[in-house]
Every structure is written in structure tokens, then in C-alpha cells.
Amino acid sequence: MQSFIEYIKDAKGEFAHISWPTRRQAVGFTILVVVLSVATALYLGAFDTLFTTIIKKFIVR
Numbered sequence: 001m002q003s004f005i006e007y008i009k010d011a012k013g014e015f016a017h018i019s020w021p022t023r024r025q026a027v028g029f030t031i032l033v034v035v036l037s038v039a040t041a042l043y044l045g046a047f048d049t050l051f052t053t054i055i056k057k058f059i060v061r
Contacts, residue, residue, distance in 0.1 A: 002010075022037065
């Protein structure tokens with residue numbers, strides 16, 4: 001079983017292998033995620049409104 005100190009040393013070594021994004025890439029990916037999230041919310045909201053309207057027409061009859 002690995003000791004805690006060995007685990008920390010191994011974890012530190014693994015962090016050296018990570019290819020971290022640049023600040024510009026991180027900002028770009030963040031903006032992309034926000035835009036796609038808003039687009040998905042609008043898309044789902046539109047279908048929710050459409051289906052709610054259709055169901056209400058059948059129930060109100």
C-alpha cells in the first residue's frame with residue numbers, strides 16, 4: 001500500500017504531464033460553453049412552450 005507522501009509525490013509528477021490551456025483558450029472555451037448552454041435552454045424552452053400550448057388546446061376543449 002502506498003503511503004500518503006508517495007501518493008502526493010506521484011500526483012505532483014502527473015500534474016507535470018498535463019497540457020494546460022492558455023488563458024485565451026480557457027476564455028474561448030468558457031464563452032463557447034455559455035453560448036451553447038443558452039442556445040440549448042432557448043431550444044428546449046421553445047419546444048416546452050409549443051408542447052404546453054398544444055396540450056392546453058386538447059385539455060381545454
